[in-house]
Amino acid sequence: MALKITVIGTGYLGATHAAAMAELGFEVLGLDVVPEKIEMLAAGRVPMYEPGLEELLQRHVAGIPGSTGRLRFTTSWEEVGEFGDVHFVCVNTPQKHGEYACDMSYVDAAFASLAPQLRRPCLVVGKSTVPVGSATRLAALLAERAPAGADAELAWNPEFLREGFAVQDTLRPDRIVAGVGSDRAEKLLREVYATPLGEGTPFVVTDYPTAELVKTAANSFLATKISFINAMAEVCEAADGDVVKLAEAIGHDDRIGRKFLRAGIGFGGGCLPKDIRAFMARAGELGVDQALTFLREVDSINMRRRGQMVELAREAVGGSFLGTTVAVLGATFKPDSDDVRDSPALNVAGQIHLQGGQVTVYDPKGMDNARAVFPTLAYAPSALEAARGAQVVLHLTEWGEFRELDPEALGAVVAERRILDGRNALDPSRWREAGWDFRALGRPTA
Numbered sequence: 104m105a106l107k108i109t110v111i112g113t114g115y116l117g118a119t120h121a122a123a124m125a126e127l128g129f130e131v132l133g134l135d136v137v138p139e140k141i142e143m144l145a146a147g148r149v150p151m152y153e154p155g156l157e158e159l160l161q162r163h164v165a166g167i168p169g170s171t172g173r174l175r176f177t178t179s180w181e182e183v184g185e186f187g188d189v190h191f192v193c194v195n196t197p198q199k200h201g202e203y204a205c206d207m208s209y210v211d212a213a214f215a216s217l218a219p220q221l222r223r224p225c226l227v228v229g230k231s232t233v234p235v236g237s238a239t240r241l242a243a244l245l246a247e248r249a250p251a252g253a254d255a256e257l258a259w260n261p262e263f264l265r266e267g268f269a270v271q272d273t274l275r276p277d278r279i280v281a282g283v284g285s286d287r288a289e290k291l292l293r294e295v296y297a298t299p300l301g302e303g304t305p306f307v308v309t310d311y312p313t314a315e316l317v318k319t320a321a322n323s324f325l326a327t328k329i330s331f332i333n334a335m336a337e338v339c340e341a342a343d344g345d346v347v348k349l350a351e352a353i354g355h356d357d358r359i360g361r362k363f364l365r366a367g368i369g370f371g372g373g374c375l376p377k378d379i380r381a382f383m384a385r386a387g388e389l390g391v392d393q394a395l396t397f398l399r400e401v402d403s404i405n406m407r408r409r410g411q412m413v414e415l416a417r418e419a420v421g422g423s424f425l426g427t428t429v430a431v432l433g434a435t436f437k438p439d440s441d442d443v444r445d446s447p448a449l450n451v452a453g454q455i456h457l458q459g460g461q462v463t464v465y466d467p468k469g470m471d472n473a474r475a476v477f478p479t480l481a482y483a484p485s486a487l488e489a490a491r492g493a494q495v496v497l498h499l500t501e502w503g504e505f506r507e508l509d510p511e512a513l514g515a516v517v518a519e520r521r522i523l524d525g526r527n528a529l530d531p532s533r534w535r536e537a538g539w540d541f542r543a544l545g546r547p548t549a
């Protein structure tokens with residue numbers, strides 16, 4: 104009989120994982136402790152913007168005409184315990200307030216609620232990003248509190264999905280990592296992932312700590328790559344170099360590679376910043392903090408980018424923001440997402456506002472979330488409206504529609520044709536040909 108799957112926590116990770124499991128042919132039950140989220144999902148609606156996810160959900164949610172009916176939602180732990188052969192824990196692990204360490208309270212609460220409901224043989228699979236050592240502790244908790252005892256096992260299976268590509272990353276991951284304690288756990292995971300494994304996805308079987316570390320190591324490497332190119336951008340600024348050309352040139356070396364070498368205002372979002380901090384905190388607990396002191400530098404290079412963007416904008420308007428009008432294009436931490444968590448774009452907009460600038464923001468999908476975080480900024484319904492009367496336009500999130508902007512049309516509404524590209528994604532020549540003063544981070548002369 105086909106495995107029955109539950110997904111605990113229905114945020115970005117969980118909602119996508121639940122829909123993907125249904126797409127792979129399994130019966131799926133999703134649980135969240137927030138009833139409003141469950142109501143929305145059960146109606147086939149997604150509480151965030153993620154390309155393709157709503158369509159995938161509607162293909163499978165029970166009760167939607169034409170759906171397979173394989174995907175249902177609940178708030179009942181008892182129902183989850185009865186239903187599942189495999190339980191995926193997908194709750195989030197934010198940064199603790201006032202500390203670098205990761206807040207494990209949602210993971211701990213999920214395990215505490217789930218364990219007493221596990222009365223039959225099953226596999227609990229942790230997907231959340233956790234400090235190394237958590238899985239060993241949680242496995243002991245299951246053994247102690249699950250009525251099924253040793254028949255309720257744990258595996259750790261980190262998730263590498265990127266926002267904006269969550270559906271494709273989940274259905275066709277570039278690797279699957281399984282931290283297991285037994286052959287039975289490995290066999291069950293191979294069954295769950297039979298489709299991607301059949302398509303050739305590499306399957307890396309390891310122990311709990313290594314599986315946990317793979318995730319934090321991967322995100323640390325990506326953050327380091329971005330901060331590396333941003334450090335080069337700082338040097339280019341001082342030496343009249345061009346970081347975009349530099350990235351292109353070093354990227355031809357396939358040991359280095361082209362990806363994740365886009366200099367700009369740096370990384371943000373719900374993962375990279377908090378994951379590198381939690382990793383440093385955990386290394387400290389393990390007595391190996393020196394091994395990760397470089398991540399402190401990665402973090403500070405990244406945070407410095409925001410300040411440098413503000414400085415560049417201040418210079419552009421003549422040395423002070425007081426009484427100036429500034430247009431900000433982009434509020435989300437990256438394009439094709441409505442996520443503004445730790446968004447560099449919104450941080451820059453906020454700093455300029457606090458220094459007396461009149462800031463008007465436009466973002467294709469992130470307006471509601473941005474407004475909730477920064478209600479004192481002005482928001483406009485289009486790039487053109489945001490730019491009206493501006494002395495400087497800041498391009499801070501590289502949405503496709505900003506690349507398509509017509510410099511002439513925008514030029515007709517601004518007070519001064521001056522644009523700063525904080526993402527190195529616009530074509531300087533197009534803007535200059537239309538009479539714009541164009542400046543990008545890390546390429547003072549390009």
Ligand code: UDX
Nearest residue numbers: 262263264265266363364365369370371372374436437
């Ligand atoms: C990241 C990891 O990529 C993913 O594997 C993990 O599961 C979760 O964290 P995500 O947060 O969705 O995913 O965003 P990602 O695409 O990695 O971008 C992170 C940030 O880095 C964004 O703010 C982006 O604008 C920035 N970035 C990315 C750069 O500044 N330059 C680059 O070259 C690439």
